[in-house]
Amino acid sequence: MLRLRVDSTSTVPPSRQLVEGVLDAIARGALEEGARLPSVRELAAEALVNPNTVAKAYRELQWLGAVRARNGSGVFVAEQGTDIAVDARRSATLEEFARAAETALRAGHTKGELQRVLREFEA
């Protein structure tokens, strides 16, 4: 089950939050290829947003190729949906990481300190 809650105070627009949430669920295998996504109405009630916001997110996911709408029967994770979602998540998380590193450098941390953080993951 897709548990997504839109945070209306976030700096990420609501429909974008839903797109990322669905991509995340597909990428980590919670939604497998061929799995049916909740209906627009169901996800709207779950995420507490206007159904139009969900419809917009689904259009975006379709455009990315991660999901496919079958006429009348709903929206499903596409073949190769997992690869697409993993790729999309990868580039997004790498961007986030770069932004966080930038913020840390601006705040006065040294590159050495950041490298130490990375090295801790190796241990």
Next chain:
Amino acid sequence: MSGTTILKAQGLELWRGKKAVLRGFDLELTPGAVTVLLGRNGGGKSSFLRACLGLLPWRRGTLEVLGLDPRRRQRQVLEQVGYVPDVPDAYEWMKARELMRFLAPHYPSWDAAEAERCLERFHVPHDVPLAGLSRGQGALLMLAAALAPKPKLLLLDEPFAGLDAVAREEVLRALIGALGEGEERSVLCTTHDLDVAARIADRIAWLEDGRIREHGTLPEVLGATDDEELAGAPRRLAEKFLGVEMSSHA
């Protein structure tokens, strides 16, 4: 249904006692949209909704609800419009199903199965009289009653006022479930809860000094052209309409 006005007010002037609460009030609802009517408390939002139901007279201007004058054709208007008042206005001793049976004969389009579905979905207790329900449960019961006739127009008066966080979420979820997709249901909801407004509104109408100062899609009233810029809408609504400077934690 095309061609019929959902709700249209032109030059409306409405007095309560010695005060004009609405003056030069123009508003036309977009069919199928959720319009959130924002404005300060005591600004005339409730009075407007009650005028739409033919419960309050106005002095000047015209008001059409589903193409009807609510004063001359009040019965037809009440039959076709779902209304959720800010405080439940049903008999306090009635239990959920009793209320439904009591209301059913007054609505030609009443759908008893829909009433039952709503009560189930909203988890309204069956065996407790209205007086014993929590505020949130009372609001959910009134929402179920408003939805049972499958109205084309739903008017909600501050449905989230005075609710705790859990109840607020339950009412919000129930309301969103009632919006449907592509269904021809228009909604006018008054609230001063900007988070709710940002979540459900297709359109925002801002009421100030008795008239609608601004009316447009949520991005339009926030000066945006496309939805991608719409992050943090509650904060931006507060800044724009309440003149509140919020600290941004970007």
